[in-house]
Amino acid sequence: MTSDDQPLLEVEDLTTTFSTDDGTLTAVDGIDFDVETGETVCIVGESGSGKTVATESITKIIKTPPGHIEGTVRYKGRDLLSLPESELRQIRGNEIAHIFQNPQEAMNHCYTVGWQITEALQIHRDVSDEEARAKAVDLMDRVGIANASSRFDDYPHEFSGGQKQRVMIAMALVGDPDLLIADEPTTALDVTVQAQILRLLDDLQDEFDMGVLFVTHDLGVVAEIADRIVVMYAGKVMERGDVLDIFDRPAHPYTQQLLECLPEFGGTGGGIPGTLPDPHDPPDGCRFAPRCEYAEEACRTGEQPEEVEVAPDQQVSCVHYGPGGNPSIVRSEGHGPGDGATGGDSEVGPADD
Numbered sequence: 001m002t003s004d005d006q007p008l009l010e011v012e013d014l015t016t017t018f019s020t021d022d023g024t025l026t027a028v029d030g031i032d033f034d035v036e037t038g039e040t041v042c043i044v045g046e047s048g049s050g051k052t053v054a055t056e057s058i059t060k061i062i063k064t065p066p067g068h069i070e071g072t073v074r075y076k077g078r079d080l081l082s083l084p085e086s087e088l089r090q091i092r093g094n095e096i097a098h099i100f101q102n103p104q105e106a107m108n109h110c111y112t113v114g115w116q117i118t119e120a121l122q123i124h125r126d127v128s129d130e131e132a133r134a135k136a137v138d139l140m141d142r143v144g145i146a147n148a149s150s151r152f153d154d155y156p157h158e159f160s161g162g163q164k165q166r167v168m169i170a171m172a173l174v175g176d177p178d179l180l181i182a183d184e185p186t187t188a189l190d191v192t193v194q195a196q197i198l199r200l201l202d203d204l205q206d207e208f209d210m211g212v213l214f215v216t217h218d219l220g221v222v223a224e225i226a227d228r229i230v231v232m233y234a235g236k237v238m239e240r241g242d243v244l245d246i247f248d249r250p251a252h253p254y255t256q257q258l259l260e261c262l263p264e265f266g267g268t269g270g271g272i273p274g275t276l277p278d279p280h281d282p283p284d285g286c287r288f289a290p291r292c293e294y295a296e297e298a299c300r301t302g303e304q305p306e307e308v309e310v311a312p313d314q315q316v317s318c319v320h321y322g323p324g325g326n327p328s329i330v331r332s333e334g335h336g337p338g339d340g341a342t343g344g345d346s347e348v349g350p351a352d353d
């Protein structure tokens, strides 16, 4: 056997804190998840839950200090967090590429788009100017920029928002990455363009056989692209697993509430009432307990509950599923189309699909 049985990326007990004037802030608090080759894993959760910090901790884009990263991040079996900066620099951009929310900020306005892609290429590869230009035009073409060779010498302001994001994707692909980390790459775009970019990422993932780690707070986007999801809340993972299982039978009350906000589930598209806890001083027990309609005394003491496997690829961190808990408290009220007890034999929920 080769490396086939080992995930592309394995994150274990990742914790990222920041020293601030008000003391230590814990942005990511002991999270676990993995990404396999060729799959899309979405990290979802409200603003401030630690999605960006988690993904930027993987290749240590986070500045340390004030940040401090602990835990294990294995990429193809190598622990990235213990690598020297020089080796990490080799991995960033080459093996693991990032694209960000706002292409506006990530581009240099003084240089042509073609020059920027060429520059990125030549950082990664020892290629001649002509070869780099040809490869840049090819990449522009592959990310769907029409008349790529004639757009090569245009400046960023001559491109629309969607085209700029396509250029950023082209720049991310210069090193032929095996893992693409995309942090809300479509949030700044209008809905039609967003759909086009998601389709492009999906095509490129097939073509390049990449793993994709995708950050979003938009569950509509998740439904479209995810194979598996990681639901984060206040620095912790509440639930993770196969996207179909979780959309069908969300186990954690937080996941249930996130889904219930969706218009498809009869929600108004608004958010969950209440706010995230102060990351300087998180509550005892489950982080979500202060906003949870099912919270009991046991939810408000000790640590975040240990993850429990509620389905073959679905883990949840909730007292009600743990030892001595009663899952039917959480599952009895018709959450999601596949609602019912954990056994999966109930027919209480609406039967439509």
Ligand SMILES: Nc1ncnc2c1ncn2[C@@H]1O[C@H](COP(=O)(O)OP(=O)(O)OP(=O)(O)O)[C@@H](O)[C@H]1O
Binding pocket: 018, 020, 025, 026, 027, 045, 046, 047, 048, 049, 050, 051, 052, 053, 054, 066, 217, 279
């Ligand atoms: N450099 C920093 N210094 C101090 N605190 C930080 C820093 N970066 C992030 N944080 C804090 O860490 C927490 C998690 O932030 P993060 O940006 O990861 O959230 P997020 O889930 O990505 O939110 P959003 O959906 O708004 O992007 C927040 O409380 C944030 O204020």
Ligand code: NI
Binding pocket: 051, 052, 053, 183
């Ligand atoms: Ni973010």
